[in-house]
Amino acid sequence: MQYRLLLAFLGYLTVLNGRLALAQVPNSLDSVRVYLKTHTVQDTNYVRALNVLGRELHSGADPDYERADSVLKVSEQLAEKLHYGLGLAKAFTNRASIYYLTDQPQLALDYFQKALTTAENHQLPPRFICGALSNVAAALGKLQRYDKVVEMELRSLKLQEKYNVQPRIATTYGGIGNAFRQMRKPQQALPYYQQALRLMKVEKNTRGMSIIENNMGICYDYLERYDQSLKYYKMALKHAEEAKFELLQADILVNIGLTLNLSKRSAEAIPFVEQSLAIGRRQENKASMATAYFNLGRIYEDLKQYKPAEENLKNALALAKEIDHTDKITNYTQALADLYGGMKNFEEAYRFQLEKNRQTDSVKTVRTDAEVQRLVAGYETGKKEAQIKILRQQAQLQKEELRQQRFQRNTFLIGGILLLLLGGAVTAWLLNRARLRRLEDSLKLRKQIAHDLHDEVGSTLSSISLLSGHTNELLRQNRPETAQKMVKKIYTDARQILESIDEIIWTINPGNDSLPRIAMRLQEYAQPLMDSKNIRFSFVTNPSLDLAPISMEVRRGLYLIGKEAVNNLVKYSNATQATIRFDYDKGQIVVLIEDNGRGFSPDQNTGRTGQQSMQQRARELGGELTVQSAPDDGTRIRLVVNG
Known part of the structure; x- marks a missing residue:
């Protein structure tokens, strides 16, 4: 529920409650200005007048925070010079109130603490x-x-x-x-x-x-x-x-x-929020207008009037971006993702969910709606299932073509000419072998995709489904802290699904059947990880890579081995420099990954380096993986695979 300024004037109210009578100093804004112009002696009364002016400038109907802060700085400096504890404490308090009202809570806390310390030291x-x-x-x-x-x-x-x-x-x-x-x-x-x-x-x-x-x-x-x-x-x-x-x-x-x-009286709610919007417009307060637009959008969404809901939420988001209010931008973007998810417009829901995820700091996990994450994962999985369906259709066409060719061969056999019969048989055998090989490759690809989807997506979606149900139960039990942990887990699982599906799509895309594309993909993966650890990173490729033919299996294996090596380097090496090099020489692909980190003993089973996994993948590719490392002497990994 949106409610701005509900706490905003508590600090100011406390200032009023704690205010002592100001002897000889007027309290109205006009009279205090006259007093400051005519009172030439800069004494404690002058400090009091400055404090009154600063307070009135920032707490009136038309606050001037910048000018108020300038006046209070002068009051603070003069009070320190005069060793006037009460005046100094009030200057600190009024400055803190300005920072409080302008949404600078840490600065407000610092100055309120200064006021408290001053009050205690001067025994106010x-x-x-x-x-x-x-x-x-x-x-x-x-x-x-x-x-x-x-x-x-x-x-x-x-x-x-x-x-x-x-x-x-x-x-x-x-x-x-x-x-x-x-x-x-x-x-x-x-x-x-x-x-x-x-x-x-x-x-x-x-x-x-x-x-x-x-x-x-x-x-x-x-x-x-x-x-x-x-x-x-x-x-x-x-x-x-x-x-x-x-x-x-x-x-x-x-x-x-x-x-x-x-209370299920949504139609009655709209006029009240529209009155709020009118006040925001009259005051030209974009934050207030954004709040009203947002809540109008949510009410229309509950009424299932999606067009005005969409229009109001977009207005709210546009205003939040104008005032650069990070929390509002995040909340309103999430609301649009939720709206489109409810409308079953998965493409727009996915777009706004990704935009919201980009806005969210990776260290601070704020609200992520589990249902939209499920829809996003469903949307991506649906795209993959469509690709599998196309592959099945292609396989069926190949089978039909194969049956037609067999019928043609039988027709030629009836010809009775032995030589032609022998030639046709040989030709049919060669064609059949090629077709069967293509069919076998297609079936193998389908099986691999199905296996990947089952391992990478199926179990995770089941987990998300269970966690979503458990989260709803926790919310019904009024256990928001535990529910928040569940939501964080759902968010992590959904992101993992998206990454896994992205890798599967990349793997089967024929446009990526080249060694430079693998190198580029690995560089895009490694660069941000290296940057996050302040590792100076260089990526070197040989022009001869363009000549290297490469199959889907080799492409996938190379990328996964490289990804595992990069992860180990970033997590465990404590390196300051790292290099990845791709070469192609005499029909062999050579990948070199090295760093200047703390190293380790390759013979020691640490249980965390993933060497066995990388060695197994290398063997499956018919390649060779060597690891050279020693304590305090960096690590050098060399992978050689036939092109």
């Missing part, structure tokens, strides 16, 4: 220190470190109880509620939200009330108590309108639409 009032702790927790929440959020907020609560801080700081309770909500523990979050809401009502903080009520609505959505969700969302919308907080209004309207959609 307990209320300020408690507010600073809650600010640190808010930044930790944006970084998804929810255990630390609870730890910091509880520390703040203990200090409030110890020093009897009155009234209690509402955002401390709200922060704990947010942490539990993000951990999908709504029952634990709700009591803290209710306490925060009571405190904000006392303060008449309508902006804070709208944020808390919105979050409570989300908790009731998790509990599938949609009547309660709608109740709190409508309260939140009323308070957001009173506070003239339009962007939060846009978020709440989207949440109302999503709740109606979840």
Whole structure:
């Protein structure tokens, strides 16, 4: 569920709760500007005025973050010069709030920590220190470190109880509620939200009330108590309108639409999300518009109105790309892949799934939909099955042709001329032998493809099917962490299927029946692996390779041996340099792979080098594989195969 800015003003609210009265300094934006122009002495009051100006510039209806940051830098420098702890802590806090609101959580955390350290070192009032702790927790929440959020907020609560801080700081309770909500523990979050809401009502903080009520609505959505969700969302919308907080209004309207959609009232949901879109357009806020388009698309998808669903999701993706929001781009691309998968448009589903996979960092595995991965694998497997069908048809035609030729030979035999009979018999035998050889090769190819598909794809698809069913069961049991591990496994298996099918297709393609094509394929495989380990890599081919005839079996064997050797080199060698050389000399193909790594003893059975596998493949090709290596002296692998 999309909800931006639900936490965004918590840091700012805490600043308000922790703010002390500014003696002799006005609080309105215009009056503070006049004060700064007329107050020529740069004293502690001047620092206070700068802090007020910086706060008002970044927290108003039309925030100017860049100018606010510049003003607060001046305040920070002057406060340090004057050794003014309160002014310095507030400058740090206000700068952190800017970074928080502009989605720079790590920078926000650093400055909130500076504010906390300054407050403690200068022994500022307990209320300020408690507010600073809650600010640190808010930044930790944006970084998804929810255990630390609870730890910091509880520390703040203990200090409030110890020093009897009155009234209690509402955002401390709200922060704990947010942490539990993000951990999908709504029952634990709700009591803290209710306490925060009571405190904000006392303060008449309508902006804070709208944020808390919105979050409570989300908790009731998790509990599938949609009547309660709608109740709190409508309260939140009323308070957001009173506070003239339009962007939060846009978020709440989207949440109302999503709740109606979840409660099977999808048609009623659309006008609310369209109102959110209108606010985004009025404010020219592309992020808000993208969120509205995305959720409209998902609602239309649930209504099975695929055309408007597609149009809205594409609009959302285009806006996300305009603002270069990585998470939104990834989510919206995945949504389009899901949509096309549901429409059985496998080609488009595959295209968007590949685009999403390219956007996803290989170290960080974010959401990957198991069903779409299954469809993608099915799409690729379907293409392979179509190729097998064509091969079968070709084999059948060959059999028909063979029967016709036998009939013709029988006709010639009736001629009665012994010489012609003998010549025809010899000719028929030669033709039959050639045809049978081609048929045998075709059947062998079909058998190899079937074997590869069974080994590489069949078992993995069965695994994906079982894991998908288990994942659904885990989600029904509300075990998202375990389900996420299953999804990661499904994603890995699906990627493995795609790679395996790609290799099978490449192997049977007659256009690859040349040694330079093998060399190019191996280079394309090796280069990124070498780059990932910072290995200086050179790939050398002899011009004579163009003259080398090569069969499908030799082509496949050479590639697999080379691939195994490259994998071993990258994983175990710790090399800084590596070379692969392809030569063709006197009817022999020679492949040399060497590195300057730590080497090993070839006689020692390490159980990990794959030498036996490479030796076996070399023998099957009628070739010879030699391995030369010694500890700290690199490794040299030489493969010789008859062309």
